[in-house]
Amino acid sequence: xxxxxRRAHLxxxxxxxxxxxxxxxxxMIGGGFAFAMLPVLRRLHRGDPEGFRExxxxxxxxxxAHPYMADLALGAxxxxxxxxxxxxxxxxxxxxxxxxxxxxxxxxxWVGWRPATVLAALVLALAGAPPGATVFFFxxxxxxxxxxLRAWGFRVGLEWGSQVGNxxxxxxxxxxxxxxxxxxxxxxxxxxxxxxxxxxxxxxxPLLLLGVTGGIWGFWLGSLVxxxxxxxxxxxxxxxxxxxxxxxxxx
Amino acid sequence: xxxxxxxxxxxxxxxxxxxxxxxxxxxxLVAGVLTGWMVGDPVLGLLIGGILEVYFISIFPAGGxxxxxxxxxxxxxxxxxxxxxxxxxxALGALLGFLLSRLSAHSVRILRKINGRLAPDxxxxxxxxxxxxWAHFGGLVFDFSRGCLLSLVGLVTGQWVASAASExxxxxxxxxxxxxxxGASIPAGAFLGSLGGWRRRGGLLGAGLAGFLLASLVL
Numbered sequence: 001x002x003x004x005x006r007r008a009h010l011x012x013x014x015x016x017x018x019x020x021x022x023x024x025x026x027x028m029i030g031g032g033f034a035f036a037m038l039p040v041l042r043r044l045h046r047g048d049p050e051g052f053r054e055x056x057x058x059x060x061x062x063x064x065a066h067p068y069m070a071d072l073a074l075g076a077x078x079x080x081x082x083x084x085x086x087x088x089x090x091x092x093x094x095x096x097x098x099x100x101x102x103x104x105x106x107x108x109x110w111v112g113w114r115p116a117t118v119l120a121a122l123v124l125a126l127a128g129a130p131p132g133a134t135v136f137f138f139x140x141x142x143x144x145x146x147x148x149l150r151a152w153g154f155r156v157g158l159e160w161g162s163q164v165g166n167x168x169x170x171x172x173x174x175x176x177x178x179x180x181x182x183x184x185x186x187x188x189x190x191x192x193x194x195x196x197x198x199x200x201x202x203x204x205x206p207l208l209l210l211g212v213t214g215g216i217w218g219f220w221l222g223s224l225v226x227x228x229x230x231x232x233x234x235x236x237x238x239x240x241x242x243x244x245x246x247x248x249x250x251x
Numbered sequence: 252x253x254x255x256x257x258x259x260x261x262x263x264x265x266x267x268x269x270x271x272x273x274x275x276x277x278x279x280l281v282a283g284v285l286t287g288w289m290v291g292d293p294v295l296g297l298l299i300g301g302i303l304e305v306y307f308i309s310i311f312p313a314g315g316x317x318x319x320x321x322x323x324x325x326x327x328x329x330x331x332x333x334x335x336x337x338x339x340x341x342a343l344g345a346l347l348g349f350l351l352s353r354l355s356a357h358s359v360r361i362l363r364k365i366n367g368r369l370a371p372d373x374x375x376x377x378x379x380x381x382x383x384x385w386a387h388f389g390g391l392v393f394d395f396s397r398g399c400l401l402s403l404v405g406l407v408t409g410q411w412v413a414s415a416a417s418e419x420x421x422x423x424x425x426x427x428x429x430x431x432x433x434g435a436s437i438p439a440g441a442f443l444g445s446l447g448g449w450r451r452r453g454g455l456l457g458a459g460l461a462g463f464l465l466a467s468l469v470l
Binding site: 017018020021022023024025026027030031032034035038042053056057058060061067068102106110111114115118119121122123125126127130131132134135138139142143146181182184185186187188189190191192193194195196197198199200204207208210211214215216217218219220221222223224225226227229230232233234235236237238240241242244245246247248249251 | 269270271272273274275276278280281284285287288293294296297301304305306307308309310311312313319342343345346349350352353363364366367369370371372373376378379380383384386387388389390391394415416418419420421422425426429430431432433434435436437438439440441442443444445446447448449452455456457458459460461462463464465466467468
């Protein structure tokens with residue numbers, strides 16, 4: 001097995017933070033994958049320009065995954081290149097992992113970790129924390145998870161290569177994603193509760209009643225339609241604000 | 252309003268959204284407070300950023316899906332909100348934020364097309380290390396420029412309509428916040444819906460609501 005050295009691995013890991021910089025519809029993050037692999041491939045194919053060109057070519061082909069989970073595929077691809085595995089096997093491996101790494105990352109980070117941490121920060125803000133403390137809390141908490149996941153993924157990929165499914169099964173990431181989602185829902189309830197508690201202390205009861213009634217309808221509608229509701233919401237609220245401005249302007 | 256530093260911050264926020272790291276500096280909550288500091292009103296930044304954050308809670312960039320961006324639109328919302336004080340500022344800022352986030356979704360689509368032309372096509376055997384690196388840094392430059400341009404357009408528009416809007420908003424602050432809260436309840440519901448809905452998560456939502464409501468009334 002060839003060894004490109006720790007510096008090449010570190011360079012590939014750091015480059016993975018830029019993996020989406022050339023995101024496009026043809027190769028998605030394929031270009032970013034090749035960009036990140038460059039230091040390792042250069043070391044492995046020193047004195048073999050044709051082998052280097054071929055390796056770079058196959059790693060710039062279409063690939064997509066959650067950007068944080070892509071580190072796992074990067075680590076595994078490095079390991080397979082170091083073991084001089086058959087190029088077709090490496091291609092098949094990348095094809096096999098891109099779907100699961102995408103959906104797993106979406107569930108773990110976009111649906112679980114990010115909403116849970118941001119809702120925790122919003123609860124903190126509504127409880128009276130100053131702006132700086134709120135933002136600091138969110139950024140530190142979120143990025144602790146973010147950086148830990150990237151570093152773990154790259155290390156595990158390097159260690160296990162094409163057998164990277166084994167450690168993935170052990171840590172049961174879908175179960176973690178479900179736990180984060182549960183925390184997020186609890187904190188969403190908490191945010192609504194805190195907002196209601198603060199409005200309760202005010203003296204505008206008709207407005208509170210209107211807000212609660214409208215909020216319940218809105219919440220119910222959103223839960224029915226699901227994620228694609230944002231288009232309708234953004235146009236709807238923009239229209240409502242614009243209309244009120246017009247009424248105020250002419251009224 | 253310092254147009255140049257705010258425009259540059261808009262470029263950085265756009266970069267964090269997808270191209271560079273995704274450390275979540277571009278989330279409305281963070282972008283709002285950062286802009287608030289720059290315009291001298293971090294509390295307003297937290298208020299507008301916090302409200303917009305709930306609108307963005309159920310949006311995530313899965314695969315090649317088109318999605319609205321939170322960073323530069325929040326920057327424009329807060330800067331405009333600070334230029335027009337009071338509830339009119341919050342309403343106008345939010346309005347510009349929503350409209351700009353729709354525009355940003357289109358600009359991301361254009362960026363992806365540009366990236367497609369910059370990136371070497373592996374099927375045509377045109378991949379070289381220098382082309383990979385140039386396509387990558389070219390993508391970063393275009394994304395940064397896109398964020399700057401979006402922010403500049405939004406900031407100039409905000410300044411332009413600010414004086415007219417300040418007189419035209421009839422609602423007081425509680426009414427303005429109630430309107431935005433009703434709108435925010437829709438994506439919040441969508442967030443619950445995407446996690447299994449009322450049947451699976453209703454109990455947890457209720458527990459959180461009751462617990463925090465009680466705590467806020469008692470404490």
